[in-house]
Amino acid sequence: MCLLLLGALMGFLPYNLYPSRVFASDVGSLAVGAGIGAIAVLGRLEVVGIVALMPQIMNAFYIVASVRGLLERRQIAERPTVVLGGNVIAANKSEKAPMTLANLILSRGPLREPDLVKAYAMLSFFSFVLALATACFMVMR
Amino acid sequence: MKVLKYTMDIVGIMVLVWGLMLSLLMVVEAVVVNLKLPIEGTVGSLVNNALQLAIGGALFLAWLLVWYKVTVYCRKRRLKLWSRGSQ
Numbered sequence: 390m391c392l393l394l395l396g397a398l399m400g401f402l403p404y405n406l407y408p409s410r411v412f413a414s415d416v417g418s419l420a421v422g423a424g425i426g427a428i429a430v431l432g433r434l435e436v437v438g439i440v441a442l443m444p445q446i447m448n449a450f451y452i453v454a455s456v457r458g459l460l461e462r463r464q465i466a467e468r469p470t471v472v473l474g475g476n477v478i479a480a481n482k483s484e485k486a487p488m489t490l491a492n493l494i495l496s497r498g499p500l501r502e503p504d505l506v507k508a509y510a511m512l513s514f515f516s517f518v519l520a521l522a523t524a525c526f527m528v529m530r
Numbered sequence: 531m532k533v534l535k536y537t538m539d540i541v542g543i544m545v546l547v548w549g550l551m552l553s554l555l556m557v558v559e560a561v562v563v564n565l566k567l568p569i570e571g572t573v574g575s576l577v578n579n580a581l582q583l584a585i586g587g588a589l590f591l592a593w594l595l596v597w598y599k600v601t602v603y604c605r606k607r608r609l610k611l612w613s614r615g616s617q
Contacts, residue, residue, distance in 0.1 A: 436555070443544055454598050482609060490540075493601065496608040497536045498615060507533045515541050519548050526552070 390431070394424045407503050436527065441520035444512045448490040455488035470495060476502050539604050547597050554593055562586050 398421065404411040413421070422445070429438025439446065456465055467485045469492040470478050480486075480495035494500070494508045562585050567578045 440548060440551075443548070447544070447547075450594070450597070451601065454594075480609070480612075488601070488605065493540060493605055493608075494536055496605045496612065497539075498612045500533075500536065504533050504536075508537050511533060511537050512540060512544070515537075515544060519544065523548075523552070 390424070390428055394421070394428070407506055434524070437520050437524045440523045441516055443516040443519065444490060444509065451488040451490065451493065473499055478502060478505055539608060543597075543600055543604060546600060547593075550593055550596065554589055558586055558589065562589075 401411070401413070401417075405413065422442070425438060425442060429435050429441075453459060465487055467481055467483050467487070469481055469487050469489040471481050473479050477499045478491075478495060478501075479499035480492045486492065490509070490512070491505065494505060500508070562582050565578065565582055565585070567574060567581065569577055
């Protein structure tokens with residue numbers, strides 16, 4: 390199952406690399422999330438799966454906590470980020486803006502889009518390292 | 531290097547949340563699951579399970595609250611640094 394998912398994602402990667410020609414959108418991201426969740430449950434690696442998906446879980450938790458509930462996009466008055474032009478993205482400093490992972494990364498200052506993607510990739514890599522550490526810890530116990 | 535500077539605080543939050551999560555799971559496994567009230571019968575079992583659920587839920591909510599407060603503090607500090615840097 391892991392190899393199937395990996396193969397599908399590797400086939401998609403060349404089209405999704407910056408500058409993207411194809412976007413996964415909700416259909417792709419929800420399917421991949423469901424696949425990873427199924428792998429975690431079937432492999433009895435639920436805690437490891439949660440740690441591996443930490444950036445995505447952080448993003449969802451920050452949105453729900455900052456807007457105080459599950460709201461649709463059109464119900465949220467402000468966007469979390471602002472496009473400044475020239476491929477540069479900045480955090481929205483407004484108190485009404487939802488706190489997302491992108492907003493948190495950009496709260497240090499504006500970044501070019503490829504750098505923001507690199508920051509996401511770096512956080513994903515750290516969550517992978519933590520997931521490996523969790524798996525080792527669980528085996529040792 | 532610039533990207534590393536932007537992500538170090540968030541990695542710190544991730545490590546803190548991860549450490550707290552594992553500690554909490556260990557506490558639940560060692561203490562909450564083994565909790566046994568000296569009340570016999572169905573009522574005793576019900577009260578015991580409700581107490582375990584309440585303690586587990588309170589610990590979980592405390593973990594979420596710590597996570598959120600640390601993130602809000604970190605975001606405010608980062609926004610201040612950004613403002614100082616752009617002046």
